[in-house]
Amino acid sequence: MKEKHTAIVLAAGSGKRMHSQVQKQYMDLFGKPVLYYALRQFEECEFIDEVILVTKKDEIAYCREKIVEVYHLQKVKDIIEGGEERYLSVYNALKAAGACDYIYIHDGARPFVDQEMLQRLKEAVCTYGACVAAVPSKDTLKLADEALFAKETLKRSEVWNIQTPQVFAYPDILGAYEKMMQEDHTKMGITDDAMVLEKMEGQKVKLVEGSYYNIKITTPEDLDIAEIFVKKCNLQEN
Ligand SMILES: Nc1ccn([C@@H]2O[C@H](COP(=O)(O)OP(=O)(O)OP(=O)(O)O)[C@@H](O)[C@H]2O)c(=O)n1
């Protein structure tokens, strides 16, 4: 039987670090909202069957009317309410997704996921059961103490910047999230989904080549960079 691949696209954040009136996922990028770009990639991916879009409760109608309907995004099966934290938004979406084989969790604030990356992730998840997009760190990374003195320099050849999509066998990631929700999750400092599987199940997660274009729009200068990338990647016409 054909395997089912479902994507979760997250857009329920508050964008505090952007310091803007308009939520960053709805900001204009060449006439289209930032969020549209990632949704378009999942729409065009031939092996993605469905998309669950996660947003704030009072933005559901906007997403449906101004993004999903306007751009004819037929794979968006459901638009659901997120939670207070990113991982709580993911948990809501995992429950809403229903039975599938593989789940692709992606930040709506990362417009430059591309088809080749999705293909690499698909191949890896079918082999390893869990994988994330990643690129080697270009900077030297140090741990610092509370007074901001460097206390340790990480070995750069072993340091990777982790991106999304993060892709998992559905029962594994749902099980790991459910286990975490039974525990004191508020103190765990969960910043990505792979971490939930690592912590709860001790499962190994494979790093797959992401892209230096695959930035997360987080602070104001990222929007300037995103404009350059849209042109560079010829995405204006999509
Ligand atoms: N409760 C949350 C928090 C974040 N996100 C989503 O997760 C992605 C990555 O989060 P981040 O860049 O941190 O977005 P924000 O939380 O919006 O930003 P900030 O931390 O600056 O407030 C974004 O697409 C964001 O919309 C979400 O769905 N639900």
Ligand SMILES: C[C@](O)(CO)[C@H](O)COP(=O)(O)O
């Ligand atoms: C999941 C993530 O995009 C991987 O880099 C990142 O950890 C999300 O962090 P945020 O603070 O929620 O943006």
